[in-house]
Amino acid sequence: AQSVTQPDIHITVSEGASLELRCNYSYGATPYLFWYVQSPGQGLQLLLKYFSGDTLVQGIKGFEAEFKRSQSSFNLRKPSVHWSDAAEYFCAVGARTGRRALTFGSGTRLQVQP
């Protein structure tokens, strides 16, 4: 069965500082990988996804993530955090064939200090 681990429950960074959110997955093969962001009381917005090809993927809002097969990781990064980035971030994996439901990690809550 596939699973996703986000080791950091809560992260606080200063505005303008760099950010890295960790994500590790367990899957029998190479899955599809996603990062979503959720503001309080809202649905999920897709930040970026990895299907194949270049292991460094660019997303919206200045985010990027790197797929490292050897480490089963898909960490999310941003060079300079803005106050509006404060939210909950979810890493998710999905199968390449068959059922397309996603499995989510437990989430990382990002707080941005002025």
Added chain:
Amino acid sequence: GAVVSQHPSRVICKSGTSVKIECRSLDFQATTMFWYRQFPKQSLMLMATSNEGSKATYEQGVEKDKFLINHASLTLSTLTVTSAHPEDSSFYICSASPGTVNSGANVLTFGAGSRLTVL
């Protein structure tokens, strides 16, 4: 892009009543939709897969008689919480993709969610 609409966004009901939540794909047809449940400050847990024209597939531990799912058309799936109790209070989110089951490259679009509070 693909848009998924959920209604209502918030609902408060009394214990013992039933509540229906609608999930619509606005600009595409979705043969499959997924219903997730999210407890406060927790992750999304898949409840069931809604299949147009056939029975829903429920995840282990989800009571199918309590959470009735109907996928009557290619653009509408409904989740009915029957005889709701306070422990059913949660954030329910649906998602869908315009792709086919075996087209894994498609990306799920999520609705804005429906917050259910059972008094």
